[in-house]
Amino acid sequence: xxxxxxxxxxxxxxxxxxxxxxxxxxxxxxxxxxxxxxxxxxxxxxxxxxxxxxxxxxxxxxxxxxxxxxxxxxxxxxxxxxxxxxxxxxxxxxxxx
Numbered sequence: 001x002x003x004x005x006x007x008x009x010x011x012x013x014x015x016x017x018x019x020x021x022x023x024x025x026x027x028x029x030x031x032x033x034x035x036x037x038x039x040x041x042x043x044x045x046x047x048x049x050x051x052x053x054x055x056x057x058x059x060x061x062x063x064x065x066x067x068x069x070x071x072x073x074x075x076x077x078x079x080x081x082x083x084x085x086x087x088x089x090x091x092x093x094x095x096x097x
Contacts, residue, residue: 001094003036009094010075019073023057027066028075030054035092043079045087 001009010028014020030051031044038044048063057063067090071078077091 003032003040006032006035006092013075017073019069023055023062023066024070024075026055027051027057027063028070031076031090031092043089043091045089047087 007029010032014025031046033054034046034051035041035044048060052058052060052063055063057066067076067078067080070076074093076093079089079091081088
């Protein structure tokens with residue numbers, strides 16, 4: 001899928017999902033942009049600080065909660081790194097609507 005197709009699929013999926021907030025949308029779009037920058041790989045590697053800055057999230061707790069919720073809701077697969085020097089892995093999933 002292209003960047004545009006992924007974005008449209010995500011926006012279509014969240015229309016009926018009342019759990020999704022503007023923070024989730026901002027974070028997902030930032031992840032999508034990073035996916036594109038990394039060559040549209042199945043699994044991307046990101047840092048918390050880069051994603052927080054890109055998504056305009058100021059609190060660590062909000063970032064972690066939103067990443068975990070996006071995973072629980074089926075939009076991403078989130079593989080946090082136990083070591084802050086190693087990047088977190090994220091896989092964008094196709095949400096069945």
